[in-house]
Amino acid sequence: MNPITLIIKELFYRKVNSLIILLTVIIAGTVSVAIYTLSKASENETRKIMREQGLNLYIFPKGTNLIDFYSVSNTQAFPEEYVDKLAESKTFDAVRHLTGILQVRYSDWTDPNGSSHQIVLFGYKDEAMQRFLPAQETMGFDVEKGKVHLGFLIARNIREGDPFTIKGSDGSLRSFEITERLEEGRGMIDQGVAFNLGDLQEVLGMQGMINKIEALGCVCKDGRIKNARNQVQAIFSDLEVTEISSIADARENQRLMMNKYGAFIIPFVILSCLLITGLLFYQNITVRNREIGLLKAMGKSTSGILFMIIAKAFILGLIGGIIGFFTGHLVAEYFGREIFRFTSSDIKPLWNVFYYSILLFPLLWMLASWIPALMATQIDAAKTLSQE
Amino acid sequence: MIELKNISKQYVKGKEVFTALKDISVRIEKGDFCCVTGPSGAGKSTLLYVIGGLIHPDSGDVMYNGRDIYRMNSRDINLYRRKHLGFMFQQFHLMPYLTVAGNIKLACNGNSQAEKIGFYLEKCLLADKKNKYPSELSVGEKQRTAFIRAIISEPEILLADEPTGNLDDSNSEILLSLVKEYNNGGGTIVLVSHNREIEKYANRSITLRQGCMQ
Numbered sequence: 001m002n003p004i005t006l007i008i009k010e011l012f013y014r015k016v017n018s019l020i021i022l023l024t025v026i027i028a029g030t031v032s033v034a035i036y037t038l039s040k041a042s043e044n045e046t047r048k049i050m051r052e053q054g055l056n057l058y059i060f061p062k063g064t065n066l067i068d069f070y071s072v073s074n075t076q077a078f079p080e081e082y083v084d085k086l087a088e089s090k091t092f093d094a095v096r097h098l099t100g101i102l103q104v105r106y107s108d109w110t111d112p113n114g115s116s117h118q119i120v121l122f123g124y125k126d127e128a129m130q131r132f133l134p135a136q137e138t139m140g141f142d143v144e145k146g147k148v149h150l151g152f153l154i155a156r157n158i159r160e161g162d163p164f165t166i167k168g169s170d171g172s173l174r175s176f177e178i179t180e181r182l183e184e185g186r187g188m189i190d191q192g193v194a195f196n197l198g199d200l201q202e203v204l205g206m207q208g209m210i211n212k213i214e215a216l217g218c219v220c221k222d223g224r225i226k227n228a229r230n231q232v233q234a235i236f237s238d239l240e241v242t243e244i245s246s247i248a249d250a251r252e253n254q255r256l257m258m259n260k261y262g263a264f265i266i267p268f269v270i271l272s273c274l275l276i277t278g279l280l281f282y283q284n285i286t287v288r289n290r291e292i293g294l295l296k297a298m299g300k301s302t303s304g305i306l307f308m309i310i311a312k313a314f315i316l317g318l319i320g321g322i323i324g325f326f327t328g329h330l331v332a333e334y335f336g337r338e339i340f341r342f343t344s345s346d347i348k349p350l351w352n353v354f355y356y357s358i359l360l361f362p363l364l365w366m367l368a369s370w371i372p373a374l375m376a377t378q379i380d381a382a383k384t385l386s387q388e
Numbered sequence: 389m390i391e392l393k394n395i396s397k398q399y400v401k402g403k404e405v406f407t408a409l410k411d412i413s414v415r416i417e418k419g420d421f422c423c424v425t426g427p428s429g430a431g432k433s434t435l436l437y438v439i440g441g442l443i444h445p446d447s448g449d450v451m452y453n454g455r456d457i458y459r460m461n462s463r464d465i466n467l468y469r470r471k472h473l474g475f476m477f478q479q480f481h482l483m484p485y486l487t488v489a490g491n492i493k494l495a496c497n498g499n500s501q502a503e504k505i506g507f508y509l510e511k512c513l514l515a516d517k518k519n520k521y522p523s524e525l526s527v528g529e530k531q532r533t534a535f536i537r538a539i540i541s542e543p544e545i546l547l548a549d550e551p552t553g554n555l556d557d558s559n560s561e562i563l564l565s566l567v568k569e570y571n572n573g574g575g576t577i578v579l580v581s582h583n584r585e586i587e588k589y590a591n592r593s594i595t596l597r598q599g600c601m602q
């Protein structure tokens with residue numbers, strides 16, 4: 001008789017024992033897959049929140065006075081090629097969406113009514129494409145040449161259809177088409193104007209210069225700022241990196257906390273389930289000692305008996321791993337809907353986890369049955385078969 | 389065919405030492421029907437399992453066709469049990485999750501033996517029980533199933549440990565007739581029983597008392 005047929009028949013005969021073992025695999029699979037899927041979803045959520053918050057890393061020359069920097073008091077400029085060099089670097093991956101910016105306070109802008117104002121001018125270099133990283137959708141700060149985006153407070157002073165005019169460093173008046181009037185509450189840009197970098201450099205007579213690079217830090221294991229700083233300074237030792245704290249931090253901390261819990265809960269649940277499985281296999285062997293004794297008397301080898309026990313664990317581990325994966329995914333999807341704002345609808349089955357599940361759970365459950373299987377090979381056939 | 393030379397076996401339980409077999413020497417020839425009798429605790433079953441390669445004696449040799457079975461490697465001793473021996477027990481030891489046919493198939497070495505299941509079921513009046521599970525059989529039917537399982541691989545030696553111990557007289561009669569028929573066909577039988585009535589089927593009889601041959 002085919003040993004697999006024998007295993008399957010025994011498995012169905014001792015339904016309760018088999019079902020409890022199967023349940024332990026399903027529980028371990030569900031918990032592991034659900035926590036892992038939620039952790040991945042949380043990572044994506046953090047990314048999306050960070051993106052929503054805008055660029056959160058500033059790169060600027062070392063020695064820049066941060067009080068001046070944050071109050072936009074025209075800090076030290078540096079060549080815009082720095083952006084391209086960073087984007088060309090193979091080792092620079094802790095930062096995405098590199099955007100070179102020239103940001104200056106312009107103290108004497110006259111509005112169409114003749115009133116004078118202090119405003120902030122932003123010149124945006126087109127977002128740099130990082131050659132050695134997968135292409136990504138840009139953050140959308142690009143401004144076309146000859147055009148400007150007006151902050152809410154500036155836009156209030158200019159009629160619809162009129163151009164934006166500003167006096168250049170050479171004293172000539174320059175005019176730009178307004179393509180966008182930004183909504184209120186966008187921060188410093190409310191009192192500013194966004195240019196194409198080349199246009200602003202011409203207006204200010206600062207060709208080829210920028211005074212900061214803004215970027216989006218990665219969701220990295222070692223933390224955004226540390227990674228980004230190390231990588232930037234490995235290329236340009238004269239640059240410094242700073243970070244704007246945001247809601248993303250809270251989310252990131254939540255994610256890290258979830259990972260920490262996961263790192264405890266997953267092994268704890270798996271180990272507990274393995275222990276229960278080991279005991280259930282031990283009980284199964286005890287009940288079957290006469291069957292095993294008989295098989296020995298019929299000339300079944302030690303490896304054949306080991307195979308019968310371990311193959312049963314493999315079958316249950318495989319079935320439980322598959323079911324556990326799908327139930328884990330459903331659990332993650334259900335709770336993900338409650339927890340996440342951006343990624344709730346993006347929680348898809350992680351197929352690489354599925355492959356791990358169908359490999360890992362059968363292996364672990366085979367391991368759990370190993371000691372009971374060894375005990376089965378040691379059963380004294382003469383003793384068990386002669387018992388009345 | 390099988391020769392036991394100076395076999396001794398003792399069991400130690402705590403401080404107590406129990407002698408199951410003491411310097412037993414016996415030769416069983418092909419075609420023998422050897423009945424081993426004696427009171428409980430005389431060492432009958434131990435002798436049977438020693439021949440079956442399941443109890444390692446403390447001293448002595450068990451020669452099968454000139455080879456000491458306890459000097460064989462594990463592969464050869466498994467092969468010896470699978471190809472040359474058939475076992476029957478007082479408790480039948482049928483797999484509860486296999487049908488009558490399934491239980492017999494368990495002992496088959498290859499398809500040619502499995503094809504004979506129908507023939508033996510007919511012979512042992514079990515043809516209509518082929519797909520029944522042990523729980524659906526009477527004790528006599530269970531033991532006849534165990535008998536077919538023991539002989540389906542056509543072993544040279546049938547080792548039977550109190551096979552009628554749980555049977556009534558008529559079922560014992562049927563079973564022993566079948567065993568005798570197997571013996572008449574050339575099979576060697578070693579049958580252990582405390583019932584001396586069985587000796588009438590045997591051509592040889594060994595009586596054990598406190599591990600010694602009488």
